[in-house]
Amino acid sequence: MPEFDRHSDRYLETLQQAIAFSGDEASYFADYKAVKLTEIMDKNVFNKVLDFGCGIGSVSVAIQTTAPTWQINGFDISRDSLARVPSSLTEKGIFTSNIEDLGSDHDAVLLTGVMHHINPEERRSALDLALDRLKPGGLLVVFEHNPWNPVTSWVVDRCPFDENAILLPPPEIVSIFQTIGLVNIKRQFIIFFPNITKFLRPLERWLTWCPLGAQYVIVGEKA
Ligand SMILES: C[S@@+](CC[C@H](N)C(=O)[O-])C[C@H]1O[C@@H](n2cnc3c(N)ncnc32)[C@H](O)[C@@H]1O
Numbered sequence: 001m002p003e004f005d006r007h008s009d010r011y012l013e014t015l016q017q018a019i020a021f022s023g024d025e026a027s028y029f030a031d032y033k034a035v036k037l038t039e040i041m042d043k044n045v046f047n048k049v050l051d052f053g054c055g056i057g058s059v060s061v062a063i064q065t066t067a068p069t070w071q072i073n074g075f076d077i078s079r080d081s082l083a084r085v086p087s088s089l090t091e092k093g094i095f096t097s098n099i100e101d102l103g104s105d106h107d108a109v110l111l112t113g114v115m116h117h118i119n120p121e122e123r124r125s126a127l128d129l130a131l132d133r134l135k136p137g138g139l140l141v142v143f144e145h146n147p148w149n150p151v152t153s154w155v156v157d158r159c160p161f162d163e164n165a166i167l168l169p170p171p172e173i174v175s176i177f178q179t180i181g182l183v184n185i186k187r188q189f190i191i192f193f194p195n196i197t198k199f200l201r202p203l204e205r206w207l208t209w210c211p212l213g214a215q216y217v218i219v220g221e222k223a
Contacts (some may be wrong), residue, residue, distance in 0.1 A: 003117065004055060004078035007161040011056050011081070018159035023195025026058065032191060033112050033143050033217075034062035040108075040141060040219055043067050047107040050075060052130045053114030054095065057085035064089060073102055075133075105135045112143040115173065116156075116165045123168075124176050131180055134222045140182060142173050142218045146189065152214045170211075173218045182220030189213030 007014060015026045041047050047070045051060045054074030063072055074095040076082050085095045094101055109130045118126050131140060145152045147167035156162045170187055177185050188208035193200045207213065 002078040002080075003164065004076070004161065005080040008056060008078060008080040008084055011084075011161070012058070014160055018155055018162075021194075027062070028195075029191070029215075030058045030062040030112075031066070033059050033110075034066040036143075036188075036190065036217060037063060037108065037110060037141060038067050040139065040217075041067075046070065048105065049073070050102060050106045050109045050130075050133050052109050052111045052133070053077075053117075054085065055081045057089050057095070059110070059112045060089050060093075061086060073106070075099055075102060099129060099133070102133055104133055106133050106138055107135065108139045108141055109134050110141045110143070113145065115142060115144055116162075116167050120166060123172075124179060127176050128180055131182070131222060136222055138222050140177065140220050140222065143190075144168055144170075144173065144216055144218075146170070146211070146213055146216050148211045149214050170216050170218060177218065177220040181223055183223050184219075184221040186219045187216060189216045191215045 012026055019026065049063060049070055049072050051072060051074040054060055054076050057074060060072050060074055063070065071093060072089060073093045074085060077097055079097050082095050082097060089095060096102065111130060115123060134140060145156055145167055147153055147169055156165055156167060174185055174187065189210055191214040192204050192207055
C-alpha cells in the first residue's frame with residue numbers, strides 16, 4: 001500500500017500541526033510555491049502543468065487560483081490521496097495514478113515535497129518518469145525541504161508522515177538533473193522568515209543565494 005494512503009484522510013491536519021509553531025497556515029506554503037512557479041513560468045501565457053506527487057491537490061489548488069487559465073494535471077501513487085483532490089481540479093484536468101494517462105507535452109512538471117519520500121536508489125528513475133511528461137524546452141521544477149536549515153530538519157523529525165523521509169541536500173537534485181540531461185539548471189533558497197517576522201519577507205527575493213532557507217527550488221530545462 002502506498003505510504004500516503006494511510007495519511008490522506010488527515011493530511012492537512014497533520015501538516016498543520018507540524019508547522020503550527022511557524023504561525024502560518026499550510027496554505028501559505030502552497031501559495032508560496034504557486035506564486036514562485038508563476039514567476040518561473042509566464043503567468044499570463046497558457047501553460048500545461050503536471051503536479052507530480054500531487055497528494056490531495058493542495059499545491060494544484062493554489063496554482064489554479066494564481067494562474068486560472070493554466071491546465072493542471074496531477075499524478076500520484078496514492079489513490080486515496082487522489083480521491084480527495086477537489087472537483088474544481090478533476091473536472092478540468094487529469095488526476096491519475098497511471099502515468100500513461102498523461103501526455104508528454106507539459107510545459108512544466110512540478111514536484112513539491114515528493115523527492116524526500118522516494119528511496120534514494122529510486123530517485124533518478126522517478127525524475128526520469130517526470131521528464132518523460134515534459135515537452136522539449138519544458139521545465140522540471142523540484143521544491144524540497146532544506147536539510148541545511150536546522151529548523152526544517154527539526155520539523156521533519158516530528159511530522160508523522162515524514163517518519164520514513166530522507167531529506168536531500170540541493171546538490172543531490174542538481175546531480176540527478178545533470179545525469180538525466182537537463183540544461184540551464186538553477187537553484188534558489190526560499191522561505192526564510194516565520195509569520196512573527198513577516199514584515200521581513202520582502203527581503204527574501206534577495207536571499208535566494210543563502211543556504212539557510214527552509215526550502216529550496218531547483219529548475220532544469222528539457223533539452
Ligand atoms: C508530502 S506529500 C506532498 C503532496 C503535495 N505535492 C503537496 O505539496 O502538498 C508527498 C506525496 O508524494 C507522493 N509520492 C511518493 N512517492 C511517489 C512516487 N514515486 N511517484 C509519485 N508520487 C509519489 C505521495 O504519495 C504523497 O502524496
